Amino acid sequence: MRFGIQRRRLLAAVVVTVVGVAALYTASTWGWAAVRGSTTGASGGVGSLPDVVERPPDSVATTGDYGPVGTVSMVFAGTDVRDGLLGDLDPAWLTISSQTGDYRALEVDDLPQPAAGAVAVSPAGDRLAWVGEDGVVVYDPVTDDAAALEVPGATSVGTFSPDGELLLVLAEGLVVVDVATGSVVAEVPGDRDDLRRTAWRPDNSAVDVVVGTELVTASVPGPEIARQPTDIPEGSQLAWSATGERLVSLQPARGARRLFVAELQGDRVSASQRVSTTGISLERLLGFSGRDSVTVIARALESGAVQRVLDVPLVTGTIEDVTTLPDPGPNWAGTSTLAVATDTLTFGSTDFADRVWPWSYTARLVMCVLVGVFFLGLFVTRRPR
Secondary structure: OHHHHHHHHHHHHHHHHHHHHHHHHHHHHHHHHHHHHHHOOOOOOOOOEEOEOOOOOOOOOEHHHHOOOOOEEEEEEOOOOEEOOOEEOOOOEEEEEOOOOOEEEOOOOOOOOOOOOOOEEOOOOOOEEEEEOOEEEEEEOOOOEEEEEOOOOEEEEEEEOOOOOEEEEEEOOEEEEEOOOOOEEEEEOOOHHHOOOOEEOOOOOEEEEEEOOEEEEEEOOOOOEEEEEOOOOOOOEEEEOOOOOEEEEEEEEOOEEEEEEEEEEOOEEOOOEEOOOOOEEEEEEEEEEEOOEEEEEEEEOOOOOOEEEEEEEOOOOOOEEEEEOOOOEOOEOOHHHOEEOHHHHHHOEEOOOOOOOOOOHHHHHHHHHHHHHHHHHHHHHHOOO
């Protein structure tokens, strides 16, 4: 009789422990996500780049659990992000807040597979764009809203206009799309290879690209096309200064890349002058960071494999470190997938607070089980005999 009573008490304790573990796990996952989503507001406004880009763990916070990240400074493809207890985000795209430096993995439908330039970010970091199954997707990282634009034949996205209202898209040729309506407002000469080599005029009035031996300027809205001879070789990356007075080009030259600057004289662009970039190997032009400086992705020859975002003076001065990029590894698919909000280049980088990464769902479950086993053991060892 007494043994039967003890057995029923133990069984009841086990049931209570299991229910408690389940409740605690629910509170630490979905409950915590709900609290975060209702109390944490996403920040807007232009911020700055992080001084270091880290490779986050697979337990990095997601927009589904932690809400939208706010305006972003960088977007890049990851390789391994957990979704819940057993799931994975595939594809995985990670964003960095320009206000707080927080990392957030996107839980948005119709994300593209990791590829060079697959996701574009507006200069202010308040819009992302990619090509999905239903057209061009425009996503707001502040509100977590996404809209699909019907752009027939769209296969790739290019760069946003300086005001973020227009977007270059490859759709049976290069076209300029109004991101509010999805309507095509201009056509730009060029092909897929020119998609990310174009340069927007700072007043959003035109797009420039080198085709053959000519600098081609397509007005926005179209259809006017202007052409002028240029010494900038085809395949060069271009960027206009905020005042529209200077055009910088990153030019291919004998297996390397060299930086040149030209002046706008009337409606013509002057001959290009080479900019000194001693000690670095240039890889990509991001844009102007000031009247007399541009920001690039490059490797310092002394460090070899380490890639950095660097600020390069056009006249005189010292090349400055802005952001150190990760070594190859988990959750870093490489700089080819990296998109940068160019308005942040003006503000440089910030040493944000040290990251505190979320616990994985597996770690939370283990913690809940251990707590449950502890209290069950306490009950068994301390109950009256």
